[in-house]
Amino acid sequence: MELRQLEYLVAIVDEGGFARAADRLHIVxxxxxxxxxxxxxxxxxxVxxxxxxxxxxxxxxxxxxxxxxxxIAATTAARDVATTLLAEGHNVLRIGTSEGLGEHLEAILALVTDRRPDIRIDLVAAHSAAKLAALRAGDLDAAFIRAPGxxxxxxVLELWDAELVVALPATHPAAAHPVVELADLADLPAALAPADTAAGVAELIRKACADAGFGTKPGPPFTNLQDLLAGPIATGRCWTLLYADVATRIPTRRIAFRPTDPAITIPTALVARVPATPLVAALRSAARAYAASVAGSHDRPPRSIG
Structure with missing residues:
Protein backbone atom coordinates (compact mmCIF):
# COMPACT_ATOMS: atom_id res chain seq x y z
CA MET A 1 0.00 0.00 0.00
CA GLU A 2 1.39 3.36 -1.06
CA LEU A 3 0.59 6.82 0.21
CA ARG A 4 -0.25 8.04 -3.29
CA GLN A 5 -2.89 5.32 -3.63
CA LEU A 6 -4.61 6.63 -0.51
CA GLU A 7 -4.31 10.19 -1.82
CA TYR A 8 -5.92 9.13 -5.10
CA LEU A 9 -8.74 7.40 -3.23
CA VAL A 10 -9.50 10.51 -1.14
CA ALA A 11 -9.28 12.76 -4.21
CA ILE A 12 -11.83 10.62 -6.08
CA VAL A 13 -14.22 10.82 -3.13
CA ASP A 14 -13.71 14.57 -2.73
CA GLU A 15 -14.12 15.31 -6.44
CA GLY A 16 -16.88 12.80 -7.11
CA GLY A 17 -15.14 10.96 -9.93
CA PHE A 18 -11.96 9.65 -11.49
CA ALA A 19 -11.67 12.31 -14.19
CA ARG A 20 -12.04 15.27 -11.85
CA ALA A 21 -9.61 13.63 -9.38
CA ALA A 22 -7.06 13.24 -12.20
CA ASP A 23 -7.46 16.94 -13.07
CA ARG A 24 -6.88 17.91 -9.43
CA LEU A 25 -3.84 15.67 -9.19
CA HIS A 26 -2.51 16.83 -12.60
CA ILE A 27 -2.16 13.28 -13.91
CA VAL A 28 -3.99 11.27 -16.53
CA VAL A 47 -13.24 0.14 -2.81
CA ILE A 72 -3.01 11.49 4.82
CA ALA A 73 -3.71 13.96 7.65
CA ALA A 74 -0.88 12.50 9.74
CA THR A 75 1.50 12.65 6.79
CA THR A 76 0.58 16.27 6.09
CA ALA A 77 1.15 17.16 9.75
CA ALA A 78 4.51 15.39 9.74
CA ARG A 79 5.57 17.28 6.63
CA ASP A 80 4.54 20.58 8.20
CA VAL A 81 6.57 19.81 11.31
CA ALA A 82 9.58 18.84 9.22
CA THR A 83 9.32 22.08 7.23
CA THR A 84 9.15 24.12 10.43
CA LEU A 85 12.10 22.32 11.96
CA LEU A 86 14.12 22.77 8.80
CA ALA A 87 13.34 26.49 8.72
CA GLU A 88 14.30 26.84 12.37
CA GLY A 89 17.52 24.91 11.78
CA HIS A 90 18.46 27.26 8.98
CA ASN A 91 18.08 30.19 11.37
CA VAL A 92 20.27 28.74 14.12
CA LEU A 93 23.82 30.06 14.38
CA ARG A 94 26.05 27.88 16.58
CA ILE A 95 28.98 29.90 17.90
CA GLY A 96 31.91 28.77 20.02
CA THR A 97 32.96 31.34 22.60
CA SER A 98 36.17 32.20 24.44
CA GLU A 99 36.77 33.31 27.99
CA GLY A 100 37.02 37.04 28.47
CA LEU A 101 35.17 38.17 25.33
CA GLY A 102 32.68 39.97 27.56
CA GLU A 103 31.47 43.22 26.04
CA HIS A 104 33.08 42.38 22.70
CA LEU A 105 30.85 39.33 22.28
CA GLU A 106 27.75 41.17 23.46
CA ALA A 107 28.33 44.00 21.00
CA ILE A 108 28.91 41.68 18.03
CA LEU A 109 25.84 39.58 18.78
CA ALA A 110 23.77 42.73 19.18
CA LEU A 111 24.88 43.85 15.71
CA VAL A 112 24.00 40.46 14.22
CA THR A 113 20.54 40.30 15.75
CA ASP A 114 19.81 43.91 14.77
CA ARG A 115 20.59 43.03 11.17
CA ARG A 116 19.01 39.58 11.24
CA PRO A 117 16.30 39.45 13.94
CA ASP A 118 15.27 36.01 12.67
CA ILE A 119 18.53 34.45 13.86
CA ARG A 120 18.61 32.20 16.92
CA ILE A 121 22.08 32.07 18.43
CA ASP A 122 23.38 29.07 20.39
CA LEU A 123 26.62 29.74 22.31
CA VAL A 124 28.99 26.90 23.16
CA ALA A 125 31.87 27.37 25.59
CA ALA A 126 34.89 25.16 24.91
CA HIS A 127 38.66 25.32 24.68
CA SER A 128 40.37 26.15 21.40
CA ALA A 129 41.20 22.62 20.29
CA ALA A 130 37.65 21.46 20.93
CA LYS A 131 36.19 24.37 19.00
CA LEU A 132 38.40 23.71 15.98
CA ALA A 133 37.38 20.05 16.05
CA ALA A 134 33.70 21.01 16.33
CA LEU A 135 34.00 23.36 13.35
CA ARG A 136 35.51 20.64 11.20
CA ALA A 137 32.87 18.14 12.34
CA GLY A 138 30.05 20.56 11.51
CA ASP A 139 28.93 20.90 15.14
CA LEU A 140 29.75 24.63 15.16
CA ASP A 141 29.23 27.22 12.43
CA ALA A 142 31.80 29.69 13.74
CA ALA A 143 33.93 30.24 16.83
CA PHE A 144 35.85 33.01 18.53
CA ILE A 145 39.30 31.56 19.18
CA ARG A 146 42.43 33.00 20.74
CA ALA A 147 45.58 32.37 18.68
CA PRO A 148 43.77 29.64 16.74
CA GLY A 149 46.80 27.74 15.41
CA VAL A 156 39.88 33.15 9.69
CA LEU A 157 38.94 36.75 10.38
CA GLU A 158 41.49 38.35 12.70
CA LEU A 159 39.75 40.86 14.95
CA TRP A 160 41.87 42.35 17.75
CA ASP A 161 44.62 41.58 20.22
CA ALA A 162 43.60 40.74 23.79
CA GLU A 163 45.99 41.79 26.55
CA LEU A 164 47.11 39.34 29.20
CA VAL A 165 47.88 40.40 32.76
CA VAL A 166 49.75 38.47 35.40
CA ALA A 167 47.97 37.33 38.56
CA LEU A 168 50.46 37.00 41.38
CA PRO A 169 50.35 36.94 45.17
CA ALA A 170 49.81 40.44 46.56
CA THR A 171 52.74 39.76 48.92
CA HIS A 172 55.21 39.15 46.08
CA PRO A 173 57.77 41.98 45.73
CA ALA A 174 56.86 42.46 42.05
CA ALA A 175 53.28 43.27 43.03
CA ALA A 176 54.48 46.58 44.46
CA HIS A 177 55.09 47.87 40.93
CA PRO A 178 52.40 49.03 38.47
CA VAL A 179 53.96 46.86 35.75
CA VAL A 180 55.57 43.49 36.39
CA GLU A 181 58.71 42.55 34.52
CA LEU A 182 58.35 38.92 33.47
CA ALA A 183 61.92 38.22 34.53
CA ASP A 184 60.94 38.99 38.13
CA LEU A 185 58.70 35.91 38.08
CA ALA A 186 61.42 33.48 37.01
CA ASP A 187 61.83 31.90 40.46
CA LEU A 188 58.10 31.47 41.14
CA PRO A 189 56.28 28.46 39.59
CA ALA A 190 53.65 29.19 36.94
CA ALA A 191 50.21 27.58 36.78
CA LEU A 192 49.22 27.86 33.13
CA ALA A 193 46.43 26.28 31.12
CA PRO A 194 47.50 23.02 29.40
CA ALA A 195 48.99 23.53 25.96
CA ASP A 196 46.68 20.95 24.39
CA THR A 197 43.62 23.13 25.11
CA ALA A 198 45.02 26.34 23.64
CA ALA A 199 48.26 25.53 21.86
CA GLY A 200 48.58 28.94 20.20
CA VAL A 201 48.20 30.83 23.48
CA ALA A 202 50.62 28.51 25.28
CA GLU A 203 53.23 29.05 22.59
CA LEU A 204 52.94 32.85 22.79
CA ILE A 205 53.36 32.74 26.58
CA ARG A 206 56.33 30.38 26.33
CA LYS A 207 58.01 32.67 23.79
CA ALA A 208 57.40 35.79 25.92
CA CYS A 209 59.03 34.14 28.94
CA ALA A 210 61.91 32.86 26.82
CA ASP A 211 62.45 36.37 25.47
CA ALA A 212 62.58 37.55 29.09
CA GLY A 213 65.37 35.05 29.74
CA PHE A 214 63.70 32.17 31.55
CA GLY A 215 61.59 29.08 31.17
CA THR A 216 58.56 28.74 33.42
CA LYS A 217 58.71 26.40 36.40
CA PRO A 218 55.65 24.15 36.41
CA GLY A 219 53.26 25.01 39.22
CA PRO A 220 50.02 23.45 40.48
CA PRO A 221 47.69 22.00 37.82
CA PHE A 222 45.34 24.51 36.22
CA THR A 223 41.91 23.17 37.18
CA ASN A 224 39.74 26.27 37.00
CA LEU A 225 40.58 29.94 37.40
CA GLN A 226 38.52 30.55 40.53
CA ASP A 227 40.13 27.72 42.48
CA LEU A 228 43.59 28.60 41.22
CA LEU A 229 43.29 32.23 42.31
CA ALA A 230 41.72 31.51 45.71
CA GLY A 231 44.17 28.73 46.55
CA PRO A 232 47.73 28.47 45.16
CA ILE A 233 48.09 32.06 43.95
CA ALA A 234 46.54 33.76 46.98
CA THR A 235 48.77 31.68 49.27
CA GLY A 236 51.94 32.60 47.39
CA ARG A 237 52.71 29.32 45.61
CA CYS A 238 52.55 30.41 41.96
CA TRP A 239 51.47 32.96 39.35
CA THR A 240 49.35 32.76 36.21
CA LEU A 241 48.24 34.83 33.25
CA LEU A 242 44.68 35.76 32.36
CA TYR A 243 42.86 38.15 30.07
CA ALA A 244 42.73 41.74 31.28
CA ASP A 245 38.97 41.86 30.67
CA VAL A 246 38.53 38.89 33.00
CA ALA A 247 40.77 40.35 35.71
CA THR A 248 38.69 43.51 35.97
CA ARG A 249 35.71 41.43 37.12
CA ILE A 250 37.51 39.52 39.89
CA PRO A 251 37.40 41.17 43.31
CA THR A 252 40.23 40.03 45.59
CA ARG A 253 42.63 41.54 48.13
CA ARG A 254 45.20 38.75 48.24
CA ILE A 255 46.00 38.77 44.53
CA ALA A 256 47.52 41.52 42.37
CA PHE A 257 46.71 41.85 38.67
CA ARG A 258 49.40 43.68 36.72
CA PRO A 259 50.31 44.25 33.07
CA THR A 260 53.60 42.72 32.06
CA ASP A 261 56.81 43.96 30.51
CA PRO A 262 57.20 42.85 27.81
CA ALA A 263 53.45 42.99 27.19
CA ILE A 264 51.75 39.76 26.12
CA THR A 265 48.88 40.09 23.68
CA ILE A 266 46.87 37.26 22.18
CA PRO A 267 45.19 37.63 18.77
CA THR A 268 41.46 36.98 18.77
CA ALA A 269 39.94 35.62 15.58
CA LEU A 270 36.57 34.52 14.26
CA VAL A 271 37.07 31.11 12.67
CA ALA A 272 34.33 29.65 10.48
CA ARG A 273 33.51 26.83 8.16
CA VAL A 274 33.74 27.31 4.40
CA PRO A 275 31.87 28.08 2.31
CA ALA A 276 30.16 30.59 4.59
CA THR A 277 26.41 30.27 5.05
CA PRO A 278 24.32 33.49 4.98
CA LEU A 279 24.19 33.42 8.79
CA VAL A 280 27.95 33.04 9.12
CA ALA A 281 28.41 35.83 6.57
CA ALA A 282 26.18 38.05 8.73
CA LEU A 283 28.27 37.19 11.80
CA ARG A 284 31.54 37.91 10.00
CA SER A 285 30.20 41.24 8.77
CA ALA A 286 29.12 42.24 12.28
CA ALA A 287 32.43 41.13 13.80
CA ARG A 288 34.39 43.02 11.16
CA ALA A 289 32.33 46.17 11.72
CA TYR A 290 32.75 45.99 15.49
CA ALA A 291 36.48 45.30 15.31
CA ALA A 292 36.94 48.23 12.93
CA SER A 293 35.04 50.50 15.32
CA VAL A 294 37.46 49.72 18.16
CA ALA A 295 40.60 49.43 16.03
CA GLY A 296 41.89 52.74 17.36
CA SER A 297 42.55 51.13 20.74
CA HIS A 298 44.19 48.01 19.27
CA ASP A 299 47.24 47.26 17.25
CA ARG A 300 45.60 46.47 13.95
CA PRO A 301 42.30 46.44 12.06
CA PRO A 302 40.47 43.17 11.28
CA ARG A 303 42.05 41.03 8.57
CA SER A 304 40.70 38.00 6.70
CA ILE A 305 42.71 34.85 6.11
CA GLY A 306 41.19 32.17 3.92
Whole structure:
Protein backbone atom coordinates (compact mmCIF):
# COMPACT_ATOMS: atom_id res chain seq x y z
CA MET A 1 0.00 0.00 0.00
CA GLU A 2 1.39 3.36 -1.06
CA LEU A 3 0.59 6.82 0.21
CA ARG A 4 -0.25 8.04 -3.29
CA GLN A 5 -2.89 5.32 -3.63
CA LEU A 6 -4.61 6.63 -0.51
CA GLU A 7 -4.31 10.19 -1.82
CA TYR A 8 -5.92 9.13 -5.10
CA LEU A 9 -8.74 7.40 -3.23
CA VAL A 10 -9.50 10.51 -1.14
CA ALA A 11 -9.28 12.76 -4.21
CA ILE A 12 -11.83 10.62 -6.08
CA VAL A 13 -14.22 10.82 -3.13
CA ASP A 14 -13.71 14.57 -2.73
CA GLU A 15 -14.12 15.31 -6.44
CA GLY A 16 -16.88 12.80 -7.11
CA GLY A 17 -15.14 10.96 -9.93
CA PHE A 18 -11.96 9.65 -11.49
CA ALA A 19 -11.67 12.31 -14.19
CA ARG A 20 -12.04 15.27 -11.85
CA ALA A 21 -9.61 13.63 -9.38
CA ALA A 22 -7.06 13.24 -12.20
CA ASP A 23 -7.46 16.94 -13.07
CA ARG A 24 -6.88 17.91 -9.43
CA LEU A 25 -3.84 15.67 -9.19
CA HIS A 26 -2.51 16.83 -12.60
CA ILE A 27 -2.16 13.28 -13.91
CA VAL A 28 -3.99 11.27 -16.53
CA UNK A 29 -7.14 9.40 -15.54
CA UNK A 30 -5.67 6.03 -16.50
CA UNK A 31 -2.93 6.44 -13.89
CA UNK A 32 -5.54 7.09 -11.20
CA UNK A 33 -7.54 4.05 -12.24
CA UNK A 34 -4.44 1.85 -12.33
CA UNK A 35 -3.38 2.80 -8.81
CA UNK A 36 -6.87 2.26 -7.39
CA UNK A 37 -7.01 -1.21 -8.95
CA UNK A 38 -3.61 -2.00 -7.38
CA UNK A 39 -4.88 -0.77 -4.02
CA UNK A 40 -7.98 -2.94 -4.26
CA UNK A 41 -5.87 -5.99 -5.09
CA UNK A 42 -3.65 -5.36 -2.07
CA UNK A 43 -6.63 -4.77 0.22
CA UNK A 44 -8.50 -7.81 -1.06
CA UNK A 45 -11.79 -5.97 -1.56
CA UNK A 46 -13.35 -3.46 -3.95
CA VAL A 47 -13.24 0.14 -2.81
CA UNK A 48 -15.46 1.70 -5.50
CA UNK A 49 -18.73 0.48 -6.98
CA UNK A 50 -18.35 1.17 -10.68
CA UNK A 51 -21.75 -0.18 -11.74
CA UNK A 52 -23.37 3.23 -11.41
CA UNK A 53 -22.93 6.27 -13.54
CA UNK A 54 -21.56 8.12 -10.53
CA UNK A 55 -18.69 6.49 -8.72
CA UNK A 56 -19.65 5.35 -5.22
CA UNK A 57 -17.78 3.74 -2.35
CA UNK A 58 -18.62 0.17 -1.52
CA UNK A 59 -19.51 -0.59 2.13
CA UNK A 60 -15.94 -1.81 2.61
CA UNK A 61 -14.67 1.36 0.95
CA UNK A 62 -16.83 3.46 3.29
CA UNK A 63 -15.31 1.69 6.28
CA UNK A 64 -11.79 2.05 4.93
CA UNK A 65 -12.05 5.74 3.94
CA UNK A 66 -11.59 7.30 7.45
CA UNK A 67 -8.35 5.38 7.90
CA UNK A 68 -7.03 6.58 4.55
CA UNK A 69 -7.95 10.14 5.49
CA UNK A 70 -6.22 9.76 8.86
CA UNK A 71 -3.01 8.53 7.21
CA ILE A 72 -3.01 11.49 4.82
CA ALA A 73 -3.71 13.96 7.65
CA ALA A 74 -0.88 12.50 9.74
CA THR A 75 1.50 12.65 6.79
CA THR A 76 0.58 16.27 6.09
CA ALA A 77 1.15 17.16 9.75
CA ALA A 78 4.51 15.39 9.74
CA ARG A 79 5.57 17.28 6.63
CA ASP A 80 4.54 20.58 8.20
CA VAL A 81 6.57 19.81 11.31
CA ALA A 82 9.58 18.84 9.22
CA THR A 83 9.32 22.08 7.23
CA THR A 84 9.15 24.12 10.43
CA LEU A 85 12.10 22.32 11.96
CA LEU A 86 14.12 22.77 8.80
CA ALA A 87 13.34 26.49 8.72
CA GLU A 88 14.30 26.84 12.37
CA GLY A 89 17.52 24.91 11.78
CA HIS A 90 18.46 27.26 8.98
CA ASN A 91 18.08 30.19 11.37
CA VAL A 92 20.27 28.74 14.12
CA LEU A 93 23.82 30.06 14.38
CA ARG A 94 26.05 27.88 16.58
CA ILE A 95 28.98 29.90 17.90
CA GLY A 96 31.91 28.77 20.02
CA THR A 97 32.96 31.34 22.60
CA SER A 98 36.17 32.20 24.44
CA GLU A 99 36.77 33.31 27.99
CA GLY A 100 37.02 37.04 28.47
CA LEU A 101 35.17 38.17 25.33
CA GLY A 102 32.68 39.97 27.56
CA GLU A 103 31.47 43.22 26.04
CA HIS A 104 33.08 42.38 22.70
CA LEU A 105 30.85 39.33 22.28
CA GLU A 106 27.75 41.17 23.46
CA ALA A 107 28.33 44.00 21.00
CA ILE A 108 28.91 41.68 18.03
CA LEU A 109 25.84 39.58 18.78
CA ALA A 110 23.77 42.73 19.18
CA LEU A 111 24.88 43.85 15.71
CA VAL A 112 24.00 40.46 14.22
CA THR A 113 20.54 40.30 15.75
CA ASP A 114 19.81 43.91 14.77
CA ARG A 115 20.59 43.03 11.17
CA ARG A 116 19.01 39.58 11.24
CA PRO A 117 16.30 39.45 13.94
CA ASP A 118 15.27 36.01 12.67
CA ILE A 119 18.53 34.45 13.86
CA ARG A 120 18.61 32.20 16.92
CA ILE A 121 22.08 32.07 18.43
CA ASP A 122 23.38 29.07 20.39
CA LEU A 123 26.62 29.74 22.31
CA VAL A 124 28.99 26.90 23.16
CA ALA A 125 31.87 27.37 25.59
CA ALA A 126 34.89 25.16 24.91
CA HIS A 127 38.66 25.32 24.68
CA SER A 128 40.37 26.15 21.40
CA ALA A 129 41.20 22.62 20.29
CA ALA A 130 37.65 21.46 20.93
CA LYS A 131 36.19 24.37 19.00
CA LEU A 132 38.40 23.71 15.98
CA ALA A 133 37.38 20.05 16.05
CA ALA A 134 33.70 21.01 16.33
CA LEU A 135 34.00 23.36 13.35
CA ARG A 136 35.51 20.64 11.20
CA ALA A 137 32.87 18.14 12.34
CA GLY A 138 30.05 20.56 11.51
CA ASP A 139 28.93 20.90 15.14
CA LEU A 140 29.75 24.63 15.16
CA ASP A 141 29.23 27.22 12.43
CA ALA A 142 31.80 29.69 13.74
CA ALA A 143 33.93 30.24 16.83
CA PHE A 144 35.85 33.01 18.53
CA ILE A 145 39.30 31.56 19.18
CA ARG A 146 42.43 33.00 20.74
CA ALA A 147 45.58 32.37 18.68
CA PRO A 148 43.77 29.64 16.74
CA GLY A 149 46.80 27.74 15.41
CA UNK A 150 45.99 25.13 12.74
CA UNK A 151 43.04 26.49 10.75
CA UNK A 152 43.59 24.58 7.50
CA UNK A 153 40.34 24.39 5.56
CA UNK A 154 38.67 27.08 7.66
CA UNK A 155 38.25 30.82 7.17
CA VAL A 156 39.88 33.15 9.69
CA LEU A 157 38.94 36.75 10.38
CA GLU A 158 41.49 38.35 12.70
CA LEU A 159 39.75 40.86 14.95
CA TRP A 160 41.87 42.35 17.75
CA ASP A 161 44.62 41.58 20.22
CA ALA A 162 43.60 40.74 23.79
CA GLU A 163 45.99 41.79 26.55
CA LEU A 164 47.11 39.34 29.20
CA VAL A 165 47.88 40.40 32.76
CA VAL A 166 49.75 38.47 35.40
CA ALA A 167 47.97 37.33 38.56
CA LEU A 168 50.46 37.00 41.38
CA PRO A 169 50.35 36.94 45.17
CA ALA A 170 49.81 40.44 46.56
CA THR A 171 52.74 39.76 48.92
CA HIS A 172 55.21 39.15 46.08
CA PRO A 173 57.77 41.98 45.73
CA ALA A 174 56.86 42.46 42.05
CA ALA A 175 53.28 43.27 43.03
CA ALA A 176 54.48 46.58 44.46
CA HIS A 177 55.09 47.87 40.93
CA PRO A 178 52.40 49.03 38.47
CA VAL A 179 53.96 46.86 35.75
CA VAL A 180 55.57 43.49 36.39
CA GLU A 181 58.71 42.55 34.52
CA LEU A 182 58.35 38.92 33.47
CA ALA A 183 61.92 38.22 34.53
CA ASP A 184 60.94 38.99 38.13
CA LEU A 185 58.70 35.91 38.08
CA ALA A 186 61.42 33.48 37.01
CA ASP A 187 61.83 31.90 40.46
CA LEU A 188 58.10 31.47 41.14
CA PRO A 189 56.28 28.46 39.59
CA ALA A 190 53.65 29.19 36.94
CA ALA A 191 50.21 27.58 36.78
CA LEU A 192 49.22 27.86 33.13
CA ALA A 193 46.43 26.28 31.12
CA PRO A 194 47.50 23.02 29.40
CA ALA A 195 48.99 23.53 25.96
CA ASP A 196 46.68 20.95 24.39
CA THR A 197 43.62 23.13 25.11
CA ALA A 198 45.02 26.34 23.64
CA ALA A 199 48.26 25.53 21.86
CA GLY A 200 48.58 28.94 20.20
CA VAL A 201 48.20 30.83 23.48
CA ALA A 202 50.62 28.51 25.28
CA GLU A 203 53.23 29.05 22.59
CA LEU A 204 52.94 32.85 22.79
CA ILE A 205 53.36 32.74 26.58
CA ARG A 206 56.33 30.38 26.33
CA LYS A 207 58.01 32.67 23.79
CA ALA A 208 57.40 35.79 25.92
CA CYS A 209 59.03 34.14 28.94
CA ALA A 210 61.91 32.86 26.82
CA ASP A 211 62.45 36.37 25.47
CA ALA A 212 62.58 37.55 29.09
CA GLY A 213 65.37 35.05 29.74
CA PHE A 214 63.70 32.17 31.55
CA GLY A 215 61.59 29.08 31.17
CA THR A 216 58.56 28.74 33.42
CA LYS A 217 58.71 26.40 36.40
CA PRO A 218 55.65 24.15 36.41
CA GLY A 219 53.26 25.01 39.22
CA PRO A 220 50.02 23.45 40.48
CA PRO A 221 47.69 22.00 37.82
CA PHE A 222 45.34 24.51 36.22
CA THR A 223 41.91 23.17 37.18
CA ASN A 224 39.74 26.27 37.00
CA LEU A 225 40.58 29.94 37.40
CA GLN A 226 38.52 30.55 40.53
CA ASP A 227 40.13 27.72 42.48
CA LEU A 228 43.59 28.60 41.22
CA LEU A 229 43.29 32.23 42.31
CA ALA A 230 41.72 31.51 45.71
CA GLY A 231 44.17 28.73 46.55
CA PRO A 232 47.73 28.47 45.16
CA ILE A 233 48.09 32.06 43.95
CA ALA A 234 46.54 33.76 46.98
CA THR A 235 48.77 31.68 49.27
CA GLY A 236 51.94 32.60 47.39
CA ARG A 237 52.71 29.32 45.61
CA CYS A 238 52.55 30.41 41.96
CA TRP A 239 51.47 32.96 39.35
CA THR A 240 49.35 32.76 36.21
CA LEU A 241 48.24 34.83 33.25
CA LEU A 242 44.68 35.76 32.36
CA TYR A 243 42.86 38.15 30.07
CA ALA A 244 42.73 41.74 31.28
CA ASP A 245 38.97 41.86 30.67
CA VAL A 246 38.53 38.89 33.00
CA ALA A 247 40.77 40.35 35.71
CA THR A 248 38.69 43.51 35.97
CA ARG A 249 35.71 41.43 37.12
CA ILE A 250 37.51 39.52 39.89
CA PRO A 251 37.40 41.17 43.31
CA THR A 252 40.23 40.03 45.59
CA ARG A 253 42.63 41.54 48.13
CA ARG A 254 45.20 38.75 48.24
CA ILE A 255 46.00 38.77 44.53
CA ALA A 256 47.52 41.52 42.37
CA PHE A 257 46.71 41.85 38.67
CA ARG A 258 49.40 43.68 36.72
CA PRO A 259 50.31 44.25 33.07
CA THR A 260 53.60 42.72 32.06
CA ASP A 261 56.81 43.96 30.51
CA PRO A 262 57.20 42.85 27.81
CA ALA A 263 53.45 42.99 27.19
CA ILE A 264 51.75 39.76 26.12
CA THR A 265 48.88 40.09 23.68
CA ILE A 266 46.87 37.26 22.18
CA PRO A 267 45.19 37.63 18.77
CA THR A 268 41.46 36.98 18.77
CA ALA A 269 39.94 35.62 15.58
CA LEU A 270 36.57 34.52 14.26
CA VAL A 271 37.07 31.11 12.67
CA ALA A 272 34.33 29.65 10.48
CA ARG A 273 33.51 26.83 8.16
CA VAL A 274 33.74 27.31 4.40
CA PRO A 275 31.87 28.08 2.31
CA ALA A 276 30.16 30.59 4.59
CA THR A 277 26.41 30.27 5.05
CA PRO A 278 24.32 33.49 4.98
CA LEU A 279 24.19 33.42 8.79
CA VAL A 280 27.95 33.04 9.12
CA ALA A 281 28.41 35.83 6.57
CA ALA A 282 26.18 38.05 8.73
CA LEU A 283 28.27 37.19 11.80
CA ARG A 284 31.54 37.91 10.00
CA SER A 285 30.20 41.24 8.77
CA ALA A 286 29.12 42.24 12.28
CA ALA A 287 32.43 41.13 13.80
CA ARG A 288 34.39 43.02 11.16
CA ALA A 289 32.33 46.17 11.72
CA TYR A 290 32.75 45.99 15.49
CA ALA A 291 36.48 45.30 15.31
CA ALA A 292 36.94 48.23 12.93
CA SER A 293 35.04 50.50 15.32
CA VAL A 294 37.46 49.72 18.16
CA ALA A 295 40.60 49.43 16.03
CA GLY A 296 41.89 52.74 17.36
CA SER A 297 42.55 51.13 20.74
CA HIS A 298 44.19 48.01 19.27
CA ASP A 299 47.24 47.26 17.25
CA ARG A 300 45.60 46.47 13.95
CA PRO A 301 42.30 46.44 12.06
CA PRO A 302 40.47 43.17 11.28
CA ARG A 303 42.05 41.03 8.57
CA SER A 304 40.70 38.00 6.70
CA ILE A 305 42.71 34.85 6.11
CA GLY A 306 41.19 32.17 3.92
Missing amino acids: QSAVSQQIRRLERELGFT FDRSHRQVRLTPAGEAFLPYAQAV DTAGLS
